[in-house]
Amino acid sequence: MTRIETIASGRIDEQRVGFADDLSGSEIARYRLQPGDILFSHINSEPQVGRTAVYEGVPSLLLHGMNLLLLRTAPGVDSLFLHFLLSHLRDNGTMRALAGRAVGQSSINQGRLRSLQISVPELQEQRQIAAVLSAVQRAIERQERLIFLTIELKKALMHELFTDAGEPSRQTEIGQVPQAWTESDLGTIARLSSGGTPSREVSAYWTAGTIPWVKTTEIDYCTITETEEQITEAGLSNSSAKVFPVGTLLIAMYGQGLTRGRVAVLGIPAATNQACAAVMPLSEEEVSTGFLYYFLEFHYENLRQRGHGANQKNLSLALLKQFPVYYPKCSRQQVIVAALRAVDLKQTIHERERASLTALFRTLLGQLMTAQTSINDLDLSALEVTQ
Numbered sequence: 001m002t003r004i005e006t007i008a009s010g011r012i013d014e015q016r017v018g019f020a021d022d023l024s025g026s027e028i029a030r031y032r033l034q035p036g037d038i039l040f041s042h043i044n045s046e047p048q049v050g051r052t053a054v055y056e057g058v059p060s061l062l063l064h065g066m067n068l069l070l071l072r073t074a075p076g077v078d079s080l081f082l083h084f085l086l087s088h089l090r091d092n093g094t095m096r097a098l099a100g101r102a103v104g105q106s107s108i109n110q111g112r113l114r115s116l117q118i119s120v121p122e123l124q125e126q127r128q129i130a131a132v133l134s135a136v137q138r139a140i141e142r143q144e145r146l147i148f149l150t151i152e153l154k155k156a157l158m159h160e161l162f163t164d165a166g167e168p169s170r171q172t173e174i175g176q177v178p179q180a181w182t183e184s185d186l187g188t189i190a191r192l193s194s195g196g197t198p199s200r201e202v203s204a205y206w207t208a209g210t211i212p213w214v215k216t217t218e219i220d221y222c223t224i225t226e227t228e229e230q231i232t233e234a235g236l237s238n239s240s241a242k243v244f245p246v247g248t249l250l251i252a253m254y255g256q257g258l259t260r261g262r263v264a265v266l267g268i269p270a271a272t273n274q275a276c277a278a279v280m281p282l283s284e285e286e287v288s289t290g291f292l293y294y295f296l297e298f299h300y301e302n303l304r305q306r307g308h309g310a311n312q313k314n315l316s317l318a319l320l321k322q323f324p325v326y327y328p329k330c331s332r333q334q335v336i337v338a339a340l341r342a343v344d345l346k347q348t349i350h351e352r353e354r355a356s357l358t359a360l361f362r363t364l365l366g367q368l369m370t371a372q373t374s375i376n377d378l379d380l381s382a383l384e385v386t387q
Contacts, residue, residue, distance in 0.1 A: 002059060002061065002062055002063065007039060007041050007048075007051045007052070007053045007068070028063065031063040031064050031065075031070075032061070032062070032063055033055045033062045033063065033064060033070065034055070034072070035055060035056055035057040036054065036055070036056075036072075036073070036079045037054070037055045037070055037071065037072055037079070038052055038053070038054055038055075038070070038071040038072075038073070038079055038082060038083050038086070039052060039053045039054075039055060039064055039068045039069070039070065039071075040052050040068060040069040040070075040071055040086070040108075040113070041067060041068055042067070042068070042069045042107055042108045042109065042110075042113070043066075043067045043105060043106075043107040044067060044105065044106070049095060049096075049099050049106045049107065049108060050086070050089070050090035050095030050096070050098075050099070050108065051087075051090065052071075052083045052086045052087060052090075053083070054079055054080055054083045069110060069113065076123050077120060077123075077126070078123060078126040078127050078130055080127075080130040080134065081120065081126035081127065081129055081130040082120075083130075084129070084130060084133050084365060084369070085118060085120070085369055087365065088365050088366060088369040088370075089116075089118075091362070091365065091366070092366070094116075095108065098112050098113070098116065099112075100112075121371075125375060128375045129368050129369075129375055132364065132368070132375065132378060133361065133364060133365060133368070136357060136360055136361045136364060137361065139357050140354055140357045140358055140361065143350050143351075143353050143354035143357060144354060146350045147347060147350045147351060147354065150343060150346050150347040150350060151347065153343060154340065154343045154344070154347070157339065157340065157343060158294065158297070158298045158340065159298075161336050161339070161340070162177070162294075162295065162298045162299075163175065163176040163177065163178075164176060164178055165178045165328070165332075167179065167180060168180075172324065172326065173324060174299055174302045174324055174326075175299075175302070177326040178326070178328065180328065181326040181327055181328050182326065182327055182328075183324065183325075183326055184287075184324075184325050184326075184327070185321065185322055185323060185324055185325060186279065186320055186321055186322070186323045186324075186325055187320070187321025187322065189281060189282060189283075189286060189287045189325060189327075190249075190279045190280055190281045190282060190287070190292070191279075191280045191282060192277055192278065192279055192280075192317050192320060192321055193242070193244075193277070193278045193280075193317075194240075194253070194272070194274050194275075194276060194277055194278065194317055195214075195240065195241045195242060195244075195271055195272035195273050195274055195276055195278070196239040196240030196241040196242075196271075196273065196274050197239060197241065197273045197274060198231050198232075198234075198235030198236070198238060198239040198241060199238075199239070202234075202235075202238075204232060204234050204235075205231055205232055205234055205235030205238065205239070206229070206230075206231060206232065206235060207232070208232065209229070209230035209231040209232045209235065210230055210232070211230055211231050211232065211233070211235075211236055211243065211270070211271055212224075212226065212227040212230055212268055212269070212270035212271065213227055213229050213230055213231045213241065213270065213271045213272065213273070214227050214250065214266075214270050214271070214272040214273070214276055215227075215228065215229070215272075215273055215275070215276075216252035216253070216254065216255040216259050216260075216262075216273070216275045216276055217255065217259060218264070219250050219251070219252040219259070219262050219263065219264040219276065220259075220262055220264060221262060221263065221264065221297060222264050222265075223264070223265050223266075223267040224250070224264050224265070224266055224267055224268065224270065225267040225268055226268070227270060231271060236271060240274065241271040241272070241273070242271060243269050243270065243271050244266055244269065244270060244271070244272065244278045244280075245266070245269055246266055246267060246268060246269060247265065247266060247289055248265070248266045248278050248279070248280055248289075249263060249264075249265055249278070249279040249280070249281075249289050249292055249293055249296075250263065250264045250265070250266065250272065250276050250277065250278060250279070251263050251276070251277040251279060251296065251303070251315070251320060252275065252276060252277075252315075253275050253276065253277050253314055253315040253316060253317075253320070254275050254307070254314035254315060255275060260303075260304055260307060260313070260314065260315060261300050261301075261303035261304040261307075261315065262300070263293055263296045263297055265289065265293060277315070277317055277320055279292065279320075285330050286327075286330070287325065287327050287333070288330070288333050288334070288337065290333070290337035290341070291327060291333040291336060291337055292325070294336065294337065294340050295325065295326075295327070302323075303315065303320075303323065306319045306320075306322075306323060307319070364378075
């Protein structure tokens with residue numbers, strides 16, 4: 001027998017189940033789920049409390065854990081509709097208000113949940129609403145699947161392009177590279193610089209700032225077109241910060257988690273803090289910024305391993321200048337960049353579609369559950385709605 005203790009995102013996640021072989025027959029009967037049962041997360045961290053999922057029979061013979069309450073609907077109530085209604089009440093703060101708080105956790109006990117007042121439409125309308133919301137969810141999941149496949153495609157393509165490219169290869173300190181590619185280091189083919197941070201104690205350096213100022217957390221395999229913070233001309237003049245032009249390649253030299261070693265490209269003129277390395281190729285005809293971007297993305301782990309430090313392994317300009325770079329002729333670089341940009345564009349399209357569908361789902365969830373919109377007023381011909 002398997003047991004589920006937590007809910008991931010509104011669905012039963014088969015990777016979140018554990019074994020439950022030490023239970024008695026009465027315990028198994030008590031905790032065993034039936035298709036259509038709703039699982040309600042009633043004890044967990046605040047963002048998790050109030051999550052629900054409908055058990056559809058997979059995996060079979062599933063038990064629920066102590067952190068989850070089992071809700072079994074009465075006649076006249078559709079379980080999928082109730083799941084969506086409870087999701088709406090979680091989104092609008094009702095569940096948060098219902099929860100009690102202990103050290104590090106929130107909880108909603110059975111008594112409080114039973115006291116929750118809800119109203120539901122006729123069963124047929126419940127099923128229609130659930131069918132519409134489910135259709136939007138399926139469309140979101142399709143986009144998530146396409147994003148995953150695109151990411152995997154890019155990984156495979158990068159491995160092929162940067163290790164052998166269909167030609168003889170050789171082993172180097174950073175792995176296999178095509179035999180014919182030129183060997184150099186980053187400091188030889190590019191100029192490297194870093195930025196600075198104006199004093200936070202001087203408001204004149206920050207208040208009403210108009211100069212975009214990049215932090216390492218914003219360097220995440222993207223083109224940066226806006227920044228969270230801006231500095232003033234006075235802040236720029238009274239610090240080591242400097243404005244870099246559009247097209248500058250940025251490398252995060254340090255930062256928490258996975259930040260160190262990530263790259264991005266400036267889509268606007270911007271200053272950076274001292275933890276960002278600005279990389280500007282000396283000759284685009286020899287090594288292009290686009291090629292360097294993808295080359296360093298592929299060698300992310302190799303970059304990270306160059307970091308030094310006792311508590312936090314940071315990169316530095318000196319270390320980055322010594323990083324080995326292998327590159328083909330300009331024409332071949334252009335082919336590589338074009339192929340990888342096409343894959344990136346495909347991923348961006350799917351991410352935008354997912355974001356649009358997610359916004360649609362949240363709007364429909366709120367309006368349908370509060371009767372602001374009637375199910376009969378909707379035109380969802382573009383979605384696959386099955387009842």
